[in-house]
Amino acid sequence: xxxxxATTSPAASPAPPTFMYEELxxxxxxxxxxEILDPATGxxxxxxxxxxxxxxxxxxxxxxxxxxxxxxxxxxxxxALLQRAADAVEANAPALAELLxxxxxxxxxxxxxxxxEVGGAVAWLRATASLPLEPETIVDDESGHAVLHYxxxxxxxxxxxxxxxxxxxxxxxxxALRMGNTxxxxxxxxxxxxxxxxxxxxxxxxPEGLVTAVAGGREVGAALSQHAGVDKLMxxxxxxxxxAIMRSAADTLTRxxxxxxxxxxxxxxxxxxxxAIAEGLFWGAFINTGQTCAxxxxxxxxxxxxxxxxxxxTEVAAAMPMGQGRDERNxxxxxxxxxxxxxxxxxxxxxxxxxxxVLIGGDPDESLPGHFYPTTLVADLDDDNPLVTEEQxxxxxxxxxxxxxxxxxxxxxxxxxxxxxxxxxxxxxxxxEVAARIQAGTVWINKHGAVDPRMPFGGIKSSGHxxxxxxxxxxxxxxxxxxxx
Numbered sequence: 141x142x143x144x145x146a147t148t149s150p151a152a153s154p155a156p157p158t159f160m161y162e163e164l165x166x167x168x169x170x171x172x173x174x175e176i177l178d179p180a181t182g183x184x185x186x187x188x189x190x191x192x193x194x195x196x197x198x199x200x201x202x203x204x205x206x207x208x209x210x211x212x213x214x215x216x217x218x219x220a221l222l223q224r225a226a227d228a229v230e231a232n233a234p235a236l237a238e239l240l241x242x243x244x245x246x247x248x249x250x251x252x253x254x255x256x257e258v259g260g261a262v263a264w265l266r267a268t269a270s271l272p273l274e275p276e277t278i279v280d281d282e283s284g285h286a287v288l289h290y291x292x293x294x295x296x297x298x299x300x301x302x303x304x305x306x307x308x309x310x311x312x313x314x315x316a317l318r319m320g321n322t323x324x325x326x327x328x329x330x331x332x333x334x335x336x337x338x339x340x341x342x343x344x345x346x347p348e349g350l351v352t353a354v355a356g357g358r359e360v361g362a363a364l365s366q367h368a369g370v371d372k373l374m375x376x377x378x379x380x381x382x383x384a385i386m387r388s389a390a391d392t393l394t395r396x397x398x399x400x401x402x403x404x405x406x407x408x409x410x411x412x413x414x415x416a417i418a419e420g421l422f423w424g425a426f427i428n429t430g431q432t433c434a435x436x437x438x439x440x441x442x443x444x445x446x447x448x449x450x451x452x453x454t455e456v457a458a459a460m461p462m463g464q465g466r467d468e469r470n471x472x473x474x475x476x477x478x479x480x481x482x483x484x485x486x487x488x489x490x491x492x493x494x495x496x497x498v499l500i501g502g503d504p505d506e507s508l509p510g511h512f513y514p515t516t517l518v519a520d521l522d523d524d525n526p527l528v529t530e531e532q533x534x535x536x537x538x539x540x541x542x543x544x545x546x547x548x549x550x551x552x553x554x555x556x557x558x559x560x561x562x563x564x565x566x567x568x569x570x571x572x573e574v575a576a577r578i579q580a581g582t583v584w585i586n587k588h589g590a591v592d593p594r595m596p597f598g599g600i601k602s603s604g605h606x607x608x609x610x611x612x613x614x615x616x617x618x619x620x621x622x623x624x625x
Contacts, residue, residue, distance in 0.1 A: 156228035157344050161235040168336040176333055179245040179474045180464040180510040188332045191356035193363045196324070199352040200369045203295045203322040206349035211292045211320035218318055219269040224345040225314075226265035232341045233258045239337045240306055241465035244476055245429070245511070251460075251471035252427045261310040261338070267593035268314040273614050278622070285625045290618030292320030293395060294371035297364045299385075301376050302330035302476050303431040303533075306338045311608055312374040313342070313351055319617040321372070325353045326364050330477050368392045372617065375399070376433070379557075379602045386605070397606035397616055400599060402559030403437045403531045405552035406588055407574060408449055409545065409565040410442040417564045417586065418452035422460070424562060424588030426515060429462070429472050430535040431480070434560040434597075436588045438528045439539045440548045446541045450519050453539075454499045457515045462535075464510070475511040475534055484513050484534035491518045491527035491538060501536070523551045531557075545574060553579045558600035562588040581607075 159167070170189035178185050210218075229236065237254035240246065247253045279286035298312035309325055316323045327335035332355035339353040354360060365373055366388035372395040375385055382400040389396055406424065408417070424436035441449045462472035475481045488502050501516030516536040521528055527538045542548040552561060561580040565571040568585060575583040581599045584590060591597050591609065598607035606616055 153224055156224070156231050156341075158231045159235050159341070161238045164232070164235045164239060164337050164340065165333070167340050168333060176243055178242050178510075179476050180512070182509050185239075185242045186333050188336070188355050191354045191360055193356075193360060196326075196354050196356065196360050196363055196367075199324045199354050200295060200367060202349050203324050203352060204369060206347075207292070207294055207320075207322040210317075210322055210347070210350055213320070215273070215318075218320065221346060222265050222269035222314060222318060225342050226262045226269070228341050228345045229258065229265065229310075229338070230262045233262075236306065236334075236337055236341065238466075240334050241473075243331050243333050244302065244305060245465060245473040247465040247467075247470045247473050249468050252423065253471070254465065257304055257307045260304075260307040264307065264310045264593045265314050268318050268614070271318075271594070271611055271614055273611060279624070287623050289621045289623065290319065290615055291621050293617060293619055294321060295369060296321045296323045296617065297367070297370040297373045298323055298325040299361055299364065299373070299375045299377070300325065300327050300335060302328035303428060303433075305331040305334040308376050309335050309338055312376075315608070315614050315617045316372075316374070317346075317350060319614060321617060322349065323351045324364065324370075325351065326361050327353060327355055329355075329357055362388070365389065366392065370394055372397070374608075377401075382605070395616075397598075397608060398604050399433065399597075399608065400559075400602060400604045401531050401557065402433050402435075402599060402603050403529075403555055403557045404434055404560045404562070404580070404588065405578070406436045406439045406562040406564065407545075407548045407552060407578075408439065408441040408445060409563065409567075409570065409574065410444040411566045411570070412442075412445055412449075412564045413566055414445055414448040414452040416566075418449070418456045420587055421449075421453055421564070422456045425537045426457070426460070426472065426535055427589060429475060430484075430537075431476060431533055432589060434582070434589045434591065436537070436562060437531060437533075439537060440542050440551055441539060442545075442548070443541050443543050446539075450499055450517070450539060453537075454517055457500050457517060460515060462512060462515060472515065472535065475513055478511055480534060481511040481513055484532055484536050487527045487530060487532050488516055488518065488536050491521055491525055491536075494521065494525045494527075496521045496525065496527070496538070499539075523554075529555060549574065549577045553577075556601050557603045559603035560584065560589060560599075562586075 169186040173187035296316040463470040496518040499517040501514035596607040596612040
């Protein structure tokens with residue numbers, strides 16, 4: 141599905157058009173398309189046109205035709221247009237947030253919510269437009285003079301997930317455009333309307349043909365991942381799918397950035413203050429109802445503070461209301477789809493049957509509509525329990541007791557994942573020492589999951605390939621070229 145676009149020059153910038161929720165939904169909905177249901181209520185949100193492989197071919201052809209013209213636009217003008225795109229998203233934040241809440245499930249107002257996600261998209265657009273990227277002089281002596289430049293790659297395919305559909309789409313789209321590429325975006329089948337709505341808003345101010353959203357099924361995603369007309373593919377999702385994409389890209393040697401599954405460990409050191417860290421631990425684990433790649437998914441707590449941490453964390457969890465996203469009292473929403481609900485429920489039962497002590501939650505009310513699984517904490521687990529070793533991607537946190545820091549580091553590192561991790565301590569110097577021993581792309585101290593558009597972000601082991609964000613992320617969307625005299 142392609143949305144209408146405008147070709148306004150950044151030099152003459154009228155206020156971006158704004159849409160009411162109903163207007164935005166009408167602009168992206170196909171009356172004869174597939175139903176998209178609210179995960180909190182089961183009510184109809186809208187209908188989406190199911191694009192075909194032929195639709196994808198046409199989108200890629202348009203992107204290919206437009207790309208040389210866009211590449212010729214000076215970097216300063218591209219940055220100005222990204223700022224205009226940020227203005228447009230910001231002006232349409234209420235409508236975009238309501239659409240996101242209805243389709244994805246997260247609350248509109250409270251906590252790290254739908255408005256938070258839309259605000260994140262605005263922040264990433266602005267930060268991407270502001271990052272410095274100048275030609276680098278790498279040799280300048282009697283032997284000669286050499287300068288490193290970055291040329292556009294060409295056409296970027298962007299496959300986004302259902303947990304943060306708008307913000308992660310911007311993580312892919314914004315740096316691709318900044319570097320002179322065009323983009324064909326393929327949203328998750330679960331949250332296509334959110335991405336179509338975002339792209340519709342962006343295309344009110346971007347030149348026609350720069351960004352096209354193609355909402356289709358797995359066959360469209362497979363075709364995009366192996367298409368010879370895609371020069372770079374960006375994907376956020378499961379490790380299994382990332383491996384399949386890497387195999388598909390082998391024949392065409394398509395460049396890849398893959399942000400894949402994680403099972404982030406957190407280590408609480410014996411000097412930590414349980415009351416001081418409890419809320420940070422909670423949001424590190426339960427942001428977006430636990431549906432975040434870099435969420436805290438297994439917590440290792442020293443025996444000296446174990447009981448106090450369990451108690452403090454349970455108190456915080458009990459005070460966090462969960463429910464339908466348009467109710468302003470709620471800070472947590474449902475799981476986005478039933479398949480994920482079943483994964484979480486199964487892992488909690490395995491934890492219970494494996495001797496785990498349920499501190500809170502673990503007993504969903506099946507009479508309620510929607511995919512609501514209660515906020516769940518499970519203590520006294522062995523490190524080999526499935527709730528610890530498998531990524532739950534939902535509101536269930538296992539808590540494991542340890543007696544020595546060496547044991548905690550060993551347990552944190554033993555899995556074949558390494559997206560993020562965290563260390564919690566009253567002594568930052570001591571926490572830094574432990575953080576240096578943890579195998580992960582990012583290790584936070586006294587916080588978890590706090591990504592920043594200025595800082596490169598990516599995983600090691602089975603958690604990813606390449607980095608996003610910051611200058612390093614921009615360079616990953618370009619082709620290095622050395623001009624040597």
